[in-house]
Amino acid sequence: MAPKVARREPGKGARHPQSTGVAPEREEEGHTVLKPLRGRLVLDASVLIEILAGSKPAAALVDSIVSGEAEVYATRLGLAEALYVTCRLWGWEKAVERIQALIDSGMVAIIEDEEIWSLAASCKCRIPISLGDCYTLAAAKRYRLRPLFLKPEKELLENTERIRQWLDGNPEYLATAAPT
Numbered sequence: 001m002a003p004k005v006a007r008r009e010p011g012k013g014a015r016h017p018q019s020t021g022v023a024p025e026r027e028e029e030g031h032t033v034l035k036p037l038r039g040r041l042v043l044d045a046s047v048l049i050e051i052l053a054g055s056k057p058a059a060a061l062v063d064s065i066v067s068g069e070a071e072v073y074a075t076r077l078g079l080a081e082a083l084y085v086t087c088r089l090w091g092w093e094k095a096v097e098r099i100q101a102l103i104d105s106g107m108v109a110i111i112e113d114e115e116i117w118s119l120a121a122s123c124k125c126r127i128p129i130s131l132g133d134c135y136t137l138a139a140a141k142r143y144r145l146r147p148l149f150l151k152p153e154k155e156l157l158e159n160t161e162r163i164r165q166w167l168d169g170n171p172e173y174l175a176t177a178a179p180t
Contacts, residue, residue, distance in 0.1 A: 037148070043148050052082060072107065072109070073143070081132045141168070
């Protein structure tokens with residue numbers, strides 16, 4: 001089932017000059033960047049923020065989107081979270097400008113589905129994680145997308161089994177903690 005989206009023009013948008021399409025496994029700022037990101041993904045706000053900031057961990061994902069290897073989606077709540085976080089970093093106008101440019105690029109399709117809220121509430125009822133994370137997981141469950149978060153944060157790790165059972169799958173991470 002394809003998500004109802006605001007717009008979808010795959011393969012359009014800015015390309016990070018240093019991106020390669022494959023995230024090499026290397027240590028960067030305390031995290032190991034992971035393998036290729038392909039297929040249908042729903043992005044958590046944390047990944048949207050990395051894309052907006054033009055970070056190195058997000059560069060390979062952006063390249064996969066531009067090449068058409070990855071088809072990515074986000075929820076309205078994910079956009080709102082990315083906006084308020086980037087507003088604190090760059091100010092309101094610059095944050096809105098970058099979010100709007102991302103939406104207009106067609107790189108990320110925004111899911112427009114009135115049924116996601118009840119699935120997100122079901123997730124939140126059963127799993128003690130943030131509502132934003134539940135929206136990402138709800139979109140993944142509804143449309144058989146792979147949920148992508150920036151890194152395995154404490155509450156996600158503590159609830160891995162509950163998430164796996166509810167989602168019938170695992171969350172994925174753009175970066176994981178570097179080996180010790």
